[in-house]
Structure formats: C-alpha cells, structure tokens
Amino acid sequence: MSAEPAGPSLLEARDLVKHYGGVEALRGASFEVRHGEVVALIGDNGAGKSTLVKCLSGAEQADSGEVLIDGRPVTLDSPTAARRHGVETVYQDLAVAPDLDPAANLFLGRELFRTGLLGRLGMLDKAEMRRRAASEFARLGVQLQNIDVPIRSLSGGQRQSVAVARSVVWASKVVFMDEPTAALGVVQRERVLDVIRRVRDSGVAVVLISHNMPEVLAVSDRVEVLRLGRRVARFRTAEATLEDLVGAMTGALHQEGAA
Amino acid sequence: MSTSTVEAPATRPERTGFGRRLVSANTFWIGLVLVGLYLGFSVLAPSAFPTLFNFQTLLIEASVLLVLSVGMTFVIITSGIDLSVGSVLVFAGVVGAKAMEALSPGHDATSAGWGVIAVGLVAALTGGAVWGLANGLLIARAKIPPLIVTLGSFGAALGVAELVTAGVDVRTVPQALRRTLGYGTSFVVVPNLVLVAVVVTVLGGWLLHTTRFGRYTYAVGSNAEAARRSGIGVTRHLVLVYLITGLLAGLGGFMSLAYYGTTTISGHSTDNLNVIAAVVLGGTSLFGGVGSMLGSVIGVFIPAVLTKGFVILGVQPFWQPVAVSAVLVAAVWFDQRRRRTQDRR
Ligand SMILES: Nc1ncnc2c1ncn2[C@@H]1O[C@H](COP(=O)(O)OP(=O)(O)OP(=O)(O)O)[C@@H](O)[C@H]1O
Ligand SMILES: [Mg+2]
Numbered sequence: 001m002s003a004e005p006a007g008p009s010l011l012e013a014r015d016l017v018k019h020y021g022g023v024e025a026l027r028g029a030s031f032e033v034r035h036g037e038v039v040a041l042i043g044d045n046g047a048g049k050s051t052l053v054k055c056l057s058g059a060e061q062a063d064s065g066e067v068l069i070d071g072r073p074v075t076l077d078s079p080t081a082a083r084r085h086g087v088e089t090v091y092q093d094l095a096v097a098p099d100l101d102p103a104a105n106l107f108l109g110r111e112l113f114r115t116g117l118l119g120r121l122g123m124l125d126k127a128e129m130r131r132r133a134a135s136e137f138a139r140l141g142v143q144l145q146n147i148d149v150p151i152r153s154l155s156g157g158q159r160q161s162v163a164v165a166r167s168v169v170w171a172s173k174v175v176f177m178d179e180p181t182a183a184l185g186v187v188q189r190e191r192v193l194d195v196i197r198r199v200r201d202s203g204v205a206v207v208l209i210s211h212n213m214p215e216v217l218a219v220s221d222r223v224e225v226l227r228l229g230r231r232v233a234r235f236r237t238a239e240a241t242l243e244d245l246v247g248a249m250t251g252a253l254h255q256e257g258a259a
Numbered sequence: 260m261s262t263s264t265v266e267a268p269a270t271r272p273e274r275t276g277f278g279r280r281l282v283s284a285n286t287f288w289i290g291l292v293l294v295g296l297y298l299g300f301s302v303l304a305p306s307a308f309p310t311l312f313n314f315q316t317l318l319i320e321a322s323v324l325l326v327l328s329v330g331m332t333f334v335i336i337t338s339g340i341d342l343s344v345g346s347v348l349v350f351a352g353v354v355g356a357k358a359m360e361a362l363s364p365g366h367d368a369t370s371a372g373w374g375v376i377a378v379g380l381v382a383a384l385t386g387g388a389v390w391g392l393a394n395g396l397l398i399a400r401a402k403i404p405p406l407i408v409t410l411g412s413f414g415a416a417l418g419v420a421e422l423v424t425a426g427v428d429v430r431t432v433p434q435a436l437r438r439t440l441g442y443g444t445s446f447v448v449v450p451n452l453v454l455v456a457v458v459v460t461v462l463g464g465w466l467l468h469t470t471r472f473g474r475y476t477y478a479v480g481s482n483a484e485a486a487r488r489s490g491i492g493v494t495r496h497l498v499l500v501y502l503i504t505g506l507l508a509g510l511g512g513f514m515s516l517a518y519y520g521t522t523t524i525s526g527h528s529t530d531n532l533n534v535i536a537a538v539v540l541g542g543t544s545l546f547g548g549v550g551s552m553l554g555s556v557i558g559v560f561i562p563a564v565l566t567k568g569f570v571i572l573g574v575q576p577f578w579q580p581v582a583v584s585a586v587l588v589a590a591v592w593f594d595q596r597r598r599r600t601q602d603r604r
Contacts, residue, residue: 057488059488091488095485095488097485099547100477100481104477104478108489109490113471
C-alpha cells in the first residue's frame with residue numbers, strides 16, 4: 001500500500017530534526033512533493049506539520065537533515081531563499097500585516113516601484129499595485145467589499161483568502177498551505193479547494209495541511225502522514241480510505257518503509 | 260474531478276471616497292482641535308494672539324520639537340519608543356559646540372567662519388547618529404526592549420555631555436550661525452529655523468508615506484514576524500529607523516545651538532515626553548503599524564498653541580501640561596477603542 005512516488009521529486013526533505021528548547025518538534029521527518037501534484041500533509045495536533053512547513057519555507061532552520069529541490073541540495077536559510085526557489089507559503093498564523101491593506105499585503109516584500117528617478121529613490125507605485133491586486137483577487141474569487149481597509153478589519157475568512165491569494169500569485173514551484181480553510185465557510189472553502197486545483201493544473205505543486213479528511217480525500221493526489229515528528233505513512237489518495245488515514249495518524253496502522 | 264467549479268462573481272472591491280476617508284481619519288479630528296484652539300485664542304485675544312510675530316515665534320519654538328518628532332513618528336510606528344532624543348540632542352549640541360571651539364583661536368567660536376560651522380554641523384549630526392546607531396543595534400540585534408535601551412541612553416547621553424562640559428554650558432556659538440540659522444528669515448517672513456524643520460518634515464513624510472522604506476516601517480510595526488517571513492530585513496530596518504532618529508536629534512541639537520546661542524544642557528529633560536505626546540496626539544499608535552507625519556505636525560502644535568495662548572491670556576502656564584495630558588490620554592483611549600472595534604480576530 002505504501003505509495004512510493006514515481007518520477008523525479010520537485011522538493012524533498014530528508015531526516016529533518018528540529019528542537020525548540022527541550023521539545024523535539026521534528027525527529028527525522030522526511031517529505032516529498034512531485035511536479036504537478038497536490039499532496040496532503042496530515043497528522044494529529046502537535047505532530048510537527050507546521051514546523052516542517054516552516055523549515056521548508058525558510059522561516060525556521062532545521063537542526064539537521066537536508067532539503068533538495070529538483071534533486072539538488074539547497075540551503076533554505078531565509079524566507080527570501082525559499083521564495084527564490086519558487087516556494088510560497090500560507091502560514092497557519094497567516095503572517096499578514098494587519099494594519100496594511102490587502103494590496104500592500106499581497107505585495108509585501110515585492111513592492112512595485114514607479115518608473116524613472118522617483119522609483120529609483122524608492123517611491124512605490126501604489127496605484128499599479130492596487131490595480132493588480134484587485135484583478136488577482138477577482139480572478140481568485142476573494143470577496144472584498146473594500147480594498148482600502150486594513151486587513152485587521154476583514155473577517156477571519158477574508159484574511160485567510162488574502163493570505164492564500166498572496167501565496168498562489170507568486171509561487172512558481174510549490175505552495176505550502178497550512179490549514180488554509182480552517183476559518184472558512186462552505187462557499188469560501190470550495191473556492192479555496194478550487195484554487196488549489198487550478199494551481200495544480202497550472203503546473204505548481206500544492207502541499208495542503210488539513211484536519212478535514214473529506215477535504216483531503218477530495219482534493220489531494222497523495223497523502224503523507226506525520227506522527228510525533230516523523231513520517232509514518234504515505235498513500236495514493238485513490239487507494240486510501242478514511243480508516244487508513246486515521247489509523248496512520250493515531251499510530252494504529254503501521255506502514256513499512258515510510259520514513 | 261473538479262465538478263464543483265464555483266464561479267467567481269465579478270464584484271470588484273471598491274475604493275472609499277476621499278471625503279469619507281478624510282472624515283474617518285484620526286488626523287482630521289485632531290486637526291480640527293488645533294484649528295479650534297487657534298481660532299478660540301484669536302477670538303479671546305484678537306489684538307495679541309493672531310499676529311505675525313506671535314505666529315513666527317510659535318513656529319520657531321516648535322521647530323526643534325518638530326524635527327525630533329519626525330524621527331519619533333517612524334520609531335513609534337515600528338511599535339518602538341525613543342526616550343533618549345532630548346539627551347541625544349544635548350549631547351550633539353555639546354559635541355558640535357566643542358568642535359567649533361576647538362577649531363577657533365582661544366577656544367572662542369563667537370567669530371568663527373563657515374568652515375568651522377560646517378565642521379560643527381557634521382560633529383553634531385555624527386554625535387546624534389552614533390547614539391541612534393547604538394540604540395538601534397541594542398534593540399534590533401540584542402533584542403533588548405526599546406524602553407530599556409533608550410532609558411539607558413537617555414541617562415548616558417546626558418551624563419556624557421555633562422562630563423565633557425563639566426556641567427557648564429558652552430556659550431561661544433558663532434555669530435554667523437546665530438544670525439542665519441538662529442534668527443534669520445527667508446522669503447521675508449519665514450524664519451530659517453522653521454524652513455529647516457519644514458524641509459525635514461516634508462522629506463520625512465515623503466519617506467514614510469510614499470516609499471518602500473515607509474511601507475516596511477508600517478509592516479514591521481504591524482507584525483514583525485510577518486515582515487520577516489515576507490523577506491524584509493527587520494533588524495536592518497529597525498537599526499536604520501533609530502539611526503535616523505538619532506541623526507535628527509543631532510540636527511535638533513545644532514538648531515537649538517543656533518537659536519539659543521548656548522548648549523542648554525539642563526533644558527531638554529522633558530523633550531522626549533513632549534515629542535512622544537505630540538506623535539501620539541497626532542494619531543500614531545503606540546501599538547505600532549498606524550500613524551502619519553501630518554498627524555505628528557498637528558500634535559506638535561497643539562501643546563505649542565496652548566502654551567502661547569495661556570501666556571497671552573494670562574492663564575497660569577502650569578495649566579498647559581494639565582490640558583495636554585488630558586488630550587493625550589483621551590487620544591490614546593480613542594485609539595484603543597478604535598482598535599478593539601476594528602480587530603475582529
Ligand atoms: N516556537 C515553538 N516553541 C516551542 N515549541 C514549539 C514551537 N513551535 C512548535 N513547537 C512544538 O513543536 C511540536 C509540533 O508543533 P507544530 O506546530 O509543528 O504541530 P502541528 O502538527 O502543526 O499541529 P496543529 O495541527 O495543532 O497545527 C509541538 O509539540 C509544539 O508544542
Ligand atoms: Mg500546525
């Protein structure tokens with residue numbers, strides 16, 4: 001049943017270890033994504049999913065282990081490094097600037113400058129950023145009544161949608177989404193799942209973290225299961241049942257050669 | 260597989276009209292307070308208050324505070340604080356004055372020329388920048404809370420200034436400097452000191468509101484971790500913000516030297532509080548991420564107008580801090596309420 005992915009991997013983590021003080025969040029975790037697939041990363045609360053994502057997006061550095069992109073070892077020592085490799089992330093805590101408006105958040109760290117001397121002096125092209133942001137939000141189905149308000153005053157779901165939009169707009173290889181649908185209503189959740197499929201169809205791989213098993217079964221091509229900081233199982237979604245997934249997460253089901 | 264395609268409705272987000280944004284801005288209301296105060300005093304003392312001379316002195320007396328508050332606006336938007344500005348101002352003034360004396364025959368800089376004055380300016384700016392850099396490195400690199408770091412430099416900068424002068428004010432300031440920057444005017448009626456403050460404020464407002472540096476200032480104050488994960492060099496940015504504030508305190512020290520003709524060592528112990536009060540009055544939030552340069556300008560002038568008005572009306576000037584404090588506490592209270600109603604998380 002173990003679903004060894006065939007073909008070249010796009011991003012691979014091998015034996016990552018990460019300590020937070022005395023807590024061992026990752027204990028030799030491995031993980032793999034291939035081109036054009038949606039991988040669900042599942043596991044119980046505290047299994048280390050968010051920590052793994054942070055290590056793979058450069059927000060945190062693993063204590064040991066290696067990361068390969070397109071088969072080559074890379075050092076993801078900063079978020080900028082991961083971004084340069086085409087890796088984007090929706091963090092579980094969203095990591096937005098609540099006092100900035102949606103357009104400013106979409107372009108945070110990638111601002112557009114004016115042309116000419118003013119641009120070289122560091123002046124922003126706010127109108128162009130706002131225009132492009134509005135069209136991206138419309139394309140991705142993000143509903144905003146007003147684009148000039150700080151993100152702080154949006155609803156939790158709207159904030160989450162903005163964070164999702166920010167990641168998929170910029171990603172060229174992989175998007176990590178750490179519980180992107182947690183705060184969403186039924187319609188918005190469908191919309192995000194739809195965005196995930198569209199992103200995959202455009203050739204960008206998606207890693208979806210979710211506690212919602214029907215959602216996982218509906219949208220993913222493969223599932224990797226993390227338990228106590230280690231990968232304990234992987235499945236091809238088409239061949240997996242809900243019982244398999246739950247069993248692997250709780251430790252009732254053991255799979256050879258998953259780690 | 261994807262049978263459930265949800266069509267995205269084409270409701271484009273709208274922009275808020277200029278008028279509505281204006282009225283909902285804190286700056287608008289606090290600006291009205293300022294205009295109201297000015298008109299009120301003008302009605303109460305029609306012959307003494309709304310005069311050109313009074314207006315000029317009002318501006319002159321506020322110009323040094325204005326320069327300090329430009330830097331403080333950046334600092335507070337990053338959710339930091341700088342208690343050291345007044346002491347750094349004194350330190351920079353002392354360094355500038357001592358440098359000019361050292362280059363003058365008989366250690367008397369009174370008749371020094373422009374070469375010496377330029378050296379004095381560079382010395383003052385450097386003196387301010389060094390303290391700003393030290394603040395920034397301790398806050399951003401060593402991660403010591405800004406309140407503690409700048410409380411330390413508040414004491415240390417003044418202490419060093421007193422050590423250098425043995426506590427006695429330097430009184431030989433070049434006449435050429437005093438005549439021009441100190442009490443000269445340009446364009447017939449504009450005091451040069453005010454001109455410098457206006458240029459600094461306009462540049463500061465431009466930097467804050469239109470450039471990437473300004474946007475990062477808001478982002479860092481709003482959510483430093485999010486800024487870091489977006490690839491913003493948060494440490495470097497914070498160091499620069501405190502460095503700029505120190506540099507501007509240095510400029511303030513030089514301006515003060517030109518105006519008073521002495522280092523006024525003991526005259527700046529409450530500058531930090533006045534500047535912080537002005538910035539917060541102007542709608543900049545102590546929680547970071549929110550604020551404007553125009554607000555700080557208004558915030559500087561509210562205490563200034565109150566002082567002038569009370570003096571002219573013969574009200575005991577001791578009422579001024581009472582009035583300012585009341586307005587300040589009210590402003591912060593409004594800010595908190597606004598945040599609580601906006602924050603829907
Ligand atoms: N910054 C941190 N400091 C200390 N411990 C941490 C930190 N981040 C994570 N941990 C610990 O690491 C372990 C894994 O946490 P992580 O957030 O990766 O879990 P998760 O799988 O994402 O859980 P959830 O499903 O609840 O989001 C937990 O025991 C947690 O307490
Ligand atoms: Mg998590």
